[in-house]
Amino acid sequence: MRVVAAMSGGVDSAVAAALLVRDGHDVVGLSMQLYDHSDREGGARFGSCCTIDDLHDARRVAARIGIPHYIVNFEREFAETVIADFVTEYAAGRTPIPCVHCNGDLKFATLVKRADGLGADFVATGHYARVDIDPVTGRYRLRRGADRAKDQSYFLFTLDQAQLSHAMFPVGDIDKAAVREQARALGLDVADKPDSHEICFVADGNHAAFLEGRGGMAGAGSIRDGAGRTVGSHEGVHRFTVGQRKGLGLSSPIPLYVVGIDAAANSVTVGPKEALERSTLTASRVNWIAGMAPEAGTRVTAQIRHRHREAAATIDPRPDRSVRATFDEPQSAVAPGQAVVFYSGDEVVGGGWID
Amino acid sequence: MRIYFDHNATTPVDPAVIETITTCLAEAYGNASSVHHFGQRAKAMLDDARSSVAALIGAEPSEVVFTSGGTEADNFALRGVAEALEPTGRRHLIASGIEHEAVLTTLKALARRGWRVTLLPVDSSGLVRPDSLADALTDDTAIVSVMHANNEVGTIQPIAELAAVAHARGILFHSDAVQSVGKIPVDVGTLGVDLLSLSAHKFNGPKGAGALWIKRGTRVTALLTGGKHERNRRAGTENVPGIAGLGHAARLAHAKLATEAARVAPLRDRLESAILAGIPGTALNGARDPRVPNTTNISFDAVEAESLLIALDLEGVAVSTGSACSSGTLEPSHVLKAMGLPSPRTQNSIRFSLGAGNTEAEVNFVVSKLPGLVGKLRSLTGARARA
Numbered sequence: 001m002r003v004v005a006a007m008s009g010g011v012d013s014a015v016a017a018a019l020l021v022r023d024g025h026d027v028v029g030l031s032m033q034l035y036d037h038s039d040r041e042g043g044a045r046f047g048s049c050c051t052i053d054d055l056h057d058a059r060r061v062a063a064r065i066g067i068p069h070y071i072v073n074f075e076r077e078f079a080e081t082v083i084a085d086f087v088t089e090y091a092a093g094r095t096p097i098p099c100v101h102c103n104g105d106l107k108f109a110t111l112v113k114r115a116d117g118l119g120a121d122f123v124a125t126g127h128y129a130r131v132d133i134d135p136v137t138g139r140y141r142l143r144r145g146a147d148r149a150k151d152q153s154y155f156l157f158t159l160d161q162a163q164l165s166h167a168m169f170p171v172g173d174i175d176k177a178a179v180r181e182q183a184r185a186l187g188l189d190v191a192d193k194p195d196s197h198e199i200c201f202v203a204d205g206n207h208a209a210f211l212e213g214r215g216g217m218a219g220a221g222s223i224r225d226g227a228g229r230t231v232g233s234h235e236g237v238h239r240f241t242v243g244q245r246k247g248l249g250l251s252s253p254i255p256l257y258v259v260g261i262d263a264a265a266n267s268v269t270v271g272p273k274e275a276l277e278r279s280t281l282t283a284s285r286v287n288w289i290a291g292m293a294p295e296a297g298t299r300v301t302a303q304i305r306h307r308h309r310e311a312a313a314t315i316d317p318r319p320d321r322s323v324r325a326t327f328d329e330p331q332s333a334v335a336p337g338q339a340v341v342f343y344s345g346d347e348v349v350g351g352g353w354i355d
Numbered sequence: 356m357r358i359y360f361d362h363n364a365t366t367p368v369d370p371a372v373i374e375t376i377t378t379c380l381a382e383a384y385g386n387a388s389s390v391h392h393f394g395q396r397a398k399a400m401l402d403d404a405r406s407s408v409a410a411l412i413g414a415e416p417s418e419v420v421f422t423s424g425g426t427e428a429d430n431f432a433l434r435g436v437a438e439a440l441e442p443t444g445r446r447h448l449i450a451s452g453i454e455h456e457a458v459l460t461t462l463k464a465l466a467r468r469g470w471r472v473t474l475l476p477v478d479s480s481g482l483v484r485p486d487s488l489a490d491a492l493t494d495d496t497a498i499v500s501v502m503h504a505n506n507e508v509g510t511i512q513p514i515a516e517l518a519a520v521a522h523a524r525g526i527l528f529h530s531d532a533v534q535s536v537g538k539i540p541v542d543v544g545t546l547g548v549d550l551l552s553l554s555a556h557k558f559n560g561p562k563g564a565g566a567l568w569i570k571r572g573t574r575v576t577a578l579l580t581g582g583k584h585e586r587n588r589r590a591g592t593e594n595v596p597g598i599a600g601l602g603h604a605a606r607l608a609h610a611k612l613a614t615e616a617a618r619v620a621p622l623r624d625r626l627e628s629a630i631l632a633g634i635p636g637t638a639l640n641g642a643r644d645p646r647v648p649n650t651t652n653i654s655f656d657a658v659e660a661e662s663l664l665i666a667l668d669l670e671g672v673a674v675s676t677g678s679a680c681s682s683g684t685l686e687p688s689h690v691l692k693a694m695g696l697p698s699p700r701t702q703n704s705i706r707f708s709l710g711a712g713n714t715e716a717e718v719n720f721v722v723s724k725l726p727g728l729v730g731k732l733r734s735l736t737g738a739r740a741r742a
Contacts, residue, residue: 028669070665117662117732118669 002026003122003168004115006107007061007069009054011190012126014061015179016170018186020124021065028118029062029069031055032106034078051064057190064188072114074106081105083201089212090238091218093338094236095264097155097306098199103127104158112166124168128176129153131167139290147175152310154306157341158287159352208239221266223248226259226275233271237261243276243333261336275329283340283352284322293317293350300342300349302327304334315342315349323352358672358717362557362649362710363506363534368600369559371713376561376602377594387593388584397595401525404602410611411605412532413542414568420588421487421598424455424565425533426577428552429500431567431589432529433461435575436498436550437470445490445497451483451512452693454502459689475501479514480642481510481694488520498527503546504535507690507706508641509650511535518547527573533557533565537608539616549573555597560604564597620648620699621708622718626707627651629722634729640691640704649709652691654700660733662706666728672721675706 002123004023005017021026033055054070062069089096090254098191108127115123129152140161144151159167171179183191211217223232231249232239239247244258248270259276260269281304288294294317301310302325312328325340334354341351359367368376379400385393387401402416409416422428437448448465450458451461452474462472473491475483483501492499501520504511516526537558541549550573554565569575569588581590607714608615632636636656655663660676667674677688687701707721 028665067670072661072665112660114736117735118666163383188564 002028002118002120002125004111004118004120004145005029005067006111006123007031007058007189008126009061010126010196011049011188011193012128012171012176012179014058014065014126014188014190015182015186016124016126016168018060018065018182018188018355019170021067027065027067027309028115028120029058029059029067030111030114031069032074032078032111033071036075040072054087057070057193061188062191065186072111074110076161077106077110077181078102078201083313086199087211087214087216089337090207091216091263092259092337093237093240095241095335096337097339098154098201100158100339103156108159108163108167112163115166117323122168124170126171127152127156127169129156129169130172131164131169131324134290136289142289142341142348143172144343144348145169145172150176151346154303154339154341154351157289157339157348159285159289161289161291163165164289179341200311208236212236212237215280218266221268222269223250225268228255229268236239236266237263237266237268242335257333258275273332276332276334278327278332278334279330280324281324281334282322282324282355283338284320284355286317286323286350286352288317289348290350293323298349300325300344303341303343304354305338312342313342321352322355356671358713358720360709360713360717360721361673361675361709363509363708364564364675365556366559366710367712368556368561369604369607371607372437372600372603373561376596376600377728379599382393383599385594387557387595390447395559397593399706399725400595400599400602401593402544404598404605407602408553408566409568409610410515410709411541411609412536412553412568413544414431414581415571418568418571420567420585421593421601422565422567422589423563423594424530424556425531425552425554426454428533428565428567429457429529429531430461431575431578432550432552433458433465433498433500436527436529436573437465438576439574440497445495447473447493448498448500449473449475449488449491449495450500451475451477453477453481453505453507453535453690454500455506455531456502458502469548470497473652476570477693479695481505481508481690482642483512483517485513485516485520492521492524492526496521496524496526498529498550499669500529500531501540503530503532503551504647504650505641505690506534506537507688508552508652508694509534509537509647509708510641511645511647514546514548518549524687533722535647536729537604537612540612543568543570550575554600558608561597561600564601566601614650614712619711619713622713622715623651623709625706625715626709626718626722627653629718630725633722636728636733638700640696640700641694650706651708652706654696654704655729656699656703657736658703658729659736660703660705662732663728666732667705667721670724671730672724675708676704677706698706 003020007029009232049267083096086098087098112123128150130143134141142152202210217236217238220235222230225231256270259271296316298315302313303310313325316324336354338354339351343347359457383396387397387648405416405419408419411413466472521528527549530548531552533554536553549570556562577588579590638654640652691701
């Protein structure tokens with residue numbers, strides 16, 4: 001069976017590809033070139049993934065495990081989907097998650113189509129997640145990776161049944177230590193390559209500089225307290241995220257946090273930690289993995305950030321692809337633009353974008 | 356089975372050339388500048404190679420300067436002439452818009468140092484018109500550079516006419532003949548040029564060896580300075596094995612120039628006409644004639660060339676989407692763009708370049724595979740698999 005392995009140049013996708021080879025598949029390695037590399041080498045630093053060095057690493061891995069490897073140019077698609085959304089969301093005072101779009105709109109959309117054109121039914125990635133078929137309903141399920149600490153199912157919540165039917169996550173059943181061990185056993189240079197944490201296309205984690213470099217961001221505005229009084233000023237709402245404490249430039253006897261962002265008024269509202277707590281949230285553009293919404297009152301655990309400890313909640317899906325979630329205990333820093341993903345045990349029920 | 360239809364990128368090294376190179380590596384390891392036996396043996400190999408290269412292009416051996424390849428030869432010609440003529444007040448350079456990056460990027464570098472650069476347009480068949488060159492010449496033009504055969508579409512330029520136009524104004528003329536030497540007869544006298552670049556690996560020789568032919572009396576400043584190698588024109592201990600390989604490849608190419616062209620052209624024509632007739636929505640890019648005998652460049656409507664290239668490779672067929680040197684960029688081919696082709700065609704074109712060893716059976720295999728691959732890719736375009 002021919003499988004396209006999406007190779008980012010990291011250790012996870014390298015081992016994913018190697019495991020497919022071990023299982024006897026006809027593996028074709030593809031790496032996505034997401035931005036123009038010309039005139040950059042040795043010049044300005046940018047990004048932490050899919051750089052020219054990463055493409056080089058992917059090529060070396062492919063040669064080592066004996067598979068053909070190609071670089072496919074997705075600059076245009078990446079700019080039109082992932083980067084465009086990232087910029088609009090920040091400009092609207094929200095905190096986007098580009099990785100979700102990269103998975104749903106590139107890897108499991110454009111890349112699946114490319115794979116199909118090459119006679120491959122599946123696209124495999126190095127995500128720590130699992131996909132299988134529910135023995136009762138016969139539908140595809142998306143589940144957390146076996147390595148709970150590295151689980152990336154949160155970033156895959158937009159995948160629909162058709163997309164899941166083309167997805168393979170070969171490292172989903174093993175833990176990170178085993179992945180590195182495999183890589184070492186295979187003599188892969190990337191065995192000890194550090195994990196990437198930052199947003200891949202933003203240099204040095206400085207998203208404000210990236211956004212300002214692209215223009216279109218509103219300028220300075222005011223910082224207000226909960227009563228609407230101006231207590232300071234800021235240099236653009238895109239520099240803030242709900243729950244943020246650092247970089248406010250305010251002196252206060254108690255620690256102050258960003259509790260709200262109003263892009264239309266170009267203002268940032270601050271308050272004490274308690275002001276961050278919310279018992280309910282609504283989310284829109286919801287995707288239910290099974291293809292249909294669960295019943296109102298369904299009990300789930302909900303995760304409002306990648307690094308959030310899931311919290312018990314009750315969900316109330318609406319017909320317009322939105323959902324209301326009510327937490328058993330109030331949750332801190334519910335940031336608009338982030339995703340809320342609902343789980344039943346280790347299975348992803350669905351998720352949406354926080355309003 | 357692996358089929359190699361990418362000879363304009365590079366060619367397989369002829370087994371006889373490999374033997375020459377390995378013998379040279381093993382036995383003629385002397386420094387060609389040394390006085391003793393070992394040096395003399397190496398020097399003799401350089402002399403033989405120089406004669407062979409000169410014979411291939413109708414030149415005098417003393418006019419041939421060995422380089423590391425076509426890119427260095429182009430750099431040497433343009434930078435060398437620019438530097439030599441700078442004191443005379445010349446500040447202008449002319450080239451065609453469809454030159455190889457080795458020329459275009461070098462001109463950009465010179466432009467950053469104050470030189471004016473004019474890029475000549477080409478017509479829809481890819482040809483430079485002599486009157487457009489005449490219009491572009493100025494009193495301070497130092498050199499005109501127009502490639503002999505284009506690497507992407509294979510079109511052969513009217514070099515003799517163009518060179519005559521430049522010479523009428525006393526201006527030097529260089530031709531990058533990397534894609535023509537070894538494929539068609541190239542005679543520097545007939546072409547009437549002053550400088551000409553060639554590269555061994557385009558005609559079954561090794562990579563890392565090439566030459567710039569410099570007409571006797573032409574002033575060119577050396578790029579590489581150091582010892583008195585290559586009559587003070589290119590310093591550095593000579594790559595004797597590579598140059599010996601270049602020489603041997605030149606002898607072989609010279610001997611079979613007519614027969615090989617007569618063998619390859621019908622194969623190329625068969626491939627081309629089978630694709631154009633058998634697959635709807637295909638079009639030939641560039642003039643059918645005059646063209647090097649091994650190249651055809653074809654656009655496939657509604658097909659991403661990148662995907663077709665990969666699909667063909669997975670079937671064992673090696674082709675390219677244009678210049679190997681611009682792979683990985685999203686830029687539409689500057690050659691097809693300069694020819695005025697509309698934007699989809701500049702991005703869905705595939706270059707097939709045949710060479711020694713290709714057979715009719717291989718052409719038939721490719722012709723049998725292409726319709727299915729193209730059909731599959733076309734069935735996917737437009738229908739975005741997006742929820």
